[in-house]
Amino acid sequence: MAHYLETEVLIIGAGGAGMYAAIAAAEAGSSVLLLDKSVVGRSGATIMAQMTVAVAIGEEEPDHWRHHLADTIASGRGLVDEPLAKILCQSAPDRIRQMDGWGVGWARSPGSGNHITQAHAPGHDRKRCVYVDFLNTGPASSRTLRNKVRQYDGIRRISDLMVTDLVIRDGRALGAVAMHLESGEGVTITAGATVIATGGLTGLYQRNSASANMGGDGFALALRAGAALIDMEFVQFFPIGHLAPRLIGMDPIMWDPFRYKLGGVLLNGEGEEFTQNYGTVEDGKYVVTRDTATYAIFKEVEAGRGSPHGGAWLSFEHIAEADLRAAFGPVIDRLADNGIDLTKMAIEVSPIAHYHMGGLRVDETLATNVPGLFAAGEAVGGANGANRLSGNAITEAFVFGELAGRSAAVASAAASGPEPVPDIRAAAQAHLNFLSETAGRTGEGNATEGIIELQALMQRDVGPFRTKEGLERALDGIAALAGRLPHMSTDGPLAFNQQRADWFALRNMVEVARAIATAALAREESRGAHQREDFPGLEAAWSRTQVIRRSDDGIALSCSEVRHLAPSELTS
Amino acid sequence: MSERQTTRLKIRRGSAEGPARHQVFDFEFEDGQSVLDALRWIRGNRDATLAVRYSCINANACKECVMRIDGRTGYACTTPLKPGVMVLDPLPNKRLIRDLVTDTLPPDERL
Numbered sequence: 317m318a319h320y321l322e323t324e325v326l327i328i329g330a331g332g333a334g335m336y337a338a339i340a341a342a343e344a345g346s347s348v349l350l351l352d353k354s355v356v357g358r359s360g361a362t363i364m365a366q367m368t369v370a371v372a373i374g375e376e377e378p379d380h381w382r383h384h385l386a387d388t389i390a391s392g393r394g395l396v397d398e399p400l401a402k403i404l405c406q407s408a409p410d411r412i413r414q415m416d417g418w419g420v421g422w423a424r425s426p427g428s429g430n431h432i433t434q435a436h437a438p439g440h441d442r443k444r445c446v447y448v449d450f451l452n453t454g455p456a457s458s459r460t461l462r463n464k465v466r467q468y469d470g471i472r473r474i475s476d477l478m479v480t481d482l483v484i485r486d487g488r489a490l491g492a493v494a495m496h497l498e499s500g501e502g503v504t505i506t507a508g509a510t511v512i513a514t515g516g517l518t519g520l521y522q523r524n525s526a527s528a529n530m531g532g533d534g535f536a537l538a539l540r541a542g543a544a545l546i547d548m549e550f551v552q553f554f555p556i557g558h559l560a561p562r563l564i565g566m567d568p569i570m571w572d573p574f575r576y577k578l579g580g581v582l583l584n585g586e587g588e589e590f591t592q593n594y595g596t597v598e599d600g601k602y603v604v605t606r607d608t609a610t611y612a613i614f615k616e617v618e619a620g621r622g623s624p625h626g627g628a629w630l631s632f633e634h635i636a637e638a639d640l641r642a643a644f645g646p647v648i649d650r651l652a653d654n655g656i657d658l659t660k661m662a663i664e665v666s667p668i669a670h671y672h673m674g675g676l677r678v679d680e681t682l683a684t685n686v687p688g689l690f691a692a693g694e695a696v697g698g699a700n701g702a703n704r705l706s707g708n709a710i711t712e713a714f715v716f717g718e719l720a721g722r723s724a725a726v727a728s729a730a731a732s733g734p735e736p737v738p739d740i741r742a743a744a745q746a747h748l749n750f751l752s753e754t755a756g757r758t759g760e761g762n763a764t765e766g767i768i769e770l771q772a773l774m775q776r777d778v779g780p781f782r783t784k785e786g787l788e789r790a791l792d793g794i795a796a797l798a799g800r801l802p803h804m805s806t807d808g809p810l811a812f813n814q815q816r817a818d819w820f821a822l823r824n825m826v827e828v829a830r831a832i833a834t835a836a837l838a839r840e841e842s843r844g845a846h847q848r849e850d851f852p853g854l855e856a857a858w859s860r861t862q863v864i865r866r867s868d869d870g871i872a873l874s875c876s877e878v879r880h881l882a883p884s885e886l887t888s
Numbered sequence: 889m890s891e892r893q894t895t896r897l898k899i900r901r902g903s904a905e906g907p908a909r910h911q912v913f914d915f916e917f918e919d920g921q922s923v924l925d926a927l928r929w930i931r932g933n934r935d936a937t938l939a940v941r942y943s944c945i946n947a948n949a950c951k952e953c954v955m956r957i958d959g960r961t962g963y964a965c966t967t968p969l970k971p972g973v974m975v976l977d978p979l980p981n982k983r984l985i986r987d988l989v990t991d992t993l994p995p996d997e998r999l
């Protein structure tokens with residue numbers, strides 16, 4: 317059975333960006349369809365975030381969005397799309413206060429006038445980062461937006477609906493085709509405007525902080541629809557992500573504030589301190605920058621001096637229990653639930669893929685080059701350049717979500733005028749046929765295994781440190797996987813067939829992986845999150861953005877200038 | 889590294905229509921590994937068609953992995969594996985979709 321739905325604004329992905337977009341589009345008077353391939357408001361990165369949100373609200377000390385912008389541009393190492401970053405920083409206070417009004421519960425300082433508390437995070441020139449206690453920023457944000465979304469009759473939410481292709485007619489995005497996971501049936505959706513809010517791509521890596529839905533679907537959907545991607549080579553690795561022992565219910569990047577506050581010691585598999593061998597001296601304080609720690613751990617593991625699970629030890633054993641408790645209170649109990657006593661044992665850490673700076677190329681309305689197609693949240697490229705400032709990602713989800721929702725509402729109204737949006741069933745038929753053709757094939761291997769294989773390959777050769785040789789090997793491996801894809805099994809019952817859902821995920825993942833590796837191979841320099849061992853220096857000539865589009869024989873790479881603002885626009 | 893132990897998972901397979909049957913999978917685990925770790929390993933290495941819902945894997949945020957574990961309702965991602973036999977069933981009070989997946993979506997979020 318084929319299902320058919322119509323809406324003015326279609327939003328693909330219901331994390332922070334998608335939910336905010338839905339609210340803004342509904343406020344602007346549009347009917348909205350908000351889809352998620354898993355559960356609305358529960359399944360992406362937003363709900364998993366436990367740390368902070370950057371915003372110049374100046375509650376803790378005087379601040380201005382232009383200071384936030386200056387830090388964002390500095391962190392992005394010459395590649396920040398300044399008009400986008402300006403929107404990010406300038407609109408952030410409105411969003412954070414709006415969320416406050418909706419009851420998110422930003423932590424406050426009762427002692428000093430009950431203002432919103434702002435913490436200092438690395439890379440910021442002052443205390444700028446708001447949060448919800450305890451480690452509750454993402455869950456509270458998701459809950460607040462879910463509750464808000466429910467208040468609009470104009471927003472229809474559908475979970476378990478995985479978009480497999482966008483529908484393009486006469487060069488314009490007019491909706492999408494999706495697979496209903498419960499039944500395995502195809503769904504056609506006509507929309508006046510479509511927003512890609514599918515989040516990031518860190519699920520392409522073996523070591524990641526991702527949920528199961530972060531393989532980068534949106535980037536592949538966009539490429540196939542003719543949209544341009546930028547900065548795909550910039551995947552942010554978090555140096556001391558949790559590796560072992562197994563830890564549940566905690567953010568894998570949680571060790572950063574621990575180290576920052578208390579000064580944990582990194583040890584190699586032989587129990588020796590090693591970061592000093594890589595150019596930085598540590599004297600019990602947190603001085604190793606993110607990138608150096610990543611490099612040092614990477615090199616120790618390569619030299620056979622890794623910890624048992626292939627990372628480094630992080631030890632707080634020299635710190636008194638009272639100090640640990642004073643700094644991290646209830647977190648210590650949550651660790652105890654996981655059998656971890658920091659006074660008695662070191663834990664293992666390793667660089668993990670955590671965020672992606674690149675993404676869809678958009679203008680200041682968040683429109684892509686495909687008419688009718690918009691992007692929001694982590695799916696957008698450019699605002700964070702070559703390296704993201706901590707706390708900017710949730711801000712980006714809120715700010716870009718709200719703006720994309722508004723822009724999509726305008727575009728949808730303009731597209732349809734007094735007429736209803738055109739029925740796209742004919743244009744969608746090829747995609748629907750493709751969906752049904754991929755059911756019930758008994759073949760060689762399956763995509764669930766294929767994803768594991770791809771993650772290992774990406775981790776090894778397209779990870780935090782790259783070489784020409786490794787990247788070429790990766791591209792060969794990706795091509796081989798892509799070649800096997802049409803023969804992989806998709807059999808089994810239609811109901812909730814994750815093997816088949818994985819097939820559609822892997823179909824996207826190989827395209828996105830190829831985009832990353834291709835851009836990484838071409839960029840013969842090291843900058844921000846892209847580090848080439850064979851090209852260790854930053855090259856001024858490479859202060860350019862790489863653009864990827866689909867071409868007849870795969871993907872085409874080109875360069876374009878980074879958009880800068882005039883000095884006067886940076887400050888007013 | 890901690891010692892490896894073995895658990896034998898008996899997992900309810902099939903849809904509401906078919907007869908109930910439990911399929912057995914053995915999994916070697918390390919201390920602290922969760923029931924979800926075993927289920928994901930089974931999907932990747934033994935049977936990719938095993939239906940089980942999860943998103944956040946580590947964060948205990950999505951609440952999607954709820955099921956019956958040894959007769960009690962719990963989250964697969966927060967329940968540690970134990971040596972010996974563990975029995976996994978879908979929630980009894982929800983409509984069964986397949987294997988361990990039941991219809992846990994809010995009614996107004998369905999297609």
Ligand SMILES: Cc1cc2nc3c(=O)[nH]c(=O)nc-3n(C[C@H](O)[C@H](O)[C@H](O)COP(=O)(O)OP(=O)(O)OC[C@H]3O[C@@H](n4cnc5c(N)ncnc54)[C@H](O)[C@@H]3O)c2cc1C
Pocket residue numbers: 328329330331332333334351352353354355357358359360361362363364365366367368369370453477478479480513514515516525526527529530533534567568569670671692693694695706707708709710711713
């Ligand atoms: C563990 C963790 C901790 C973090 N901590 C912080 C922090 O403290 N501060 C900070 O600023 N940032 C943090 N980040 C980054 C930040 O959380 C994300 O960048 C941000 O939440 C992204 O929001 P989003 O709405 O764009 O995407 P997401 O929240 O990831 O939502 C995307 C949604 O799209 C859905 N989707 C994907 N593909 C499809 C498809 N084909 N069809 C339908 N739906 C689809 C997914 O299921 C998902 O629900 C963290 C990230 C992680 C993973």
Ligand code: FES
Pocket residue numbers: 924941942943944945946947948949950951952953954963964965966
């Ligand atoms: S997988 Fe998210 S709560 Fe268990």
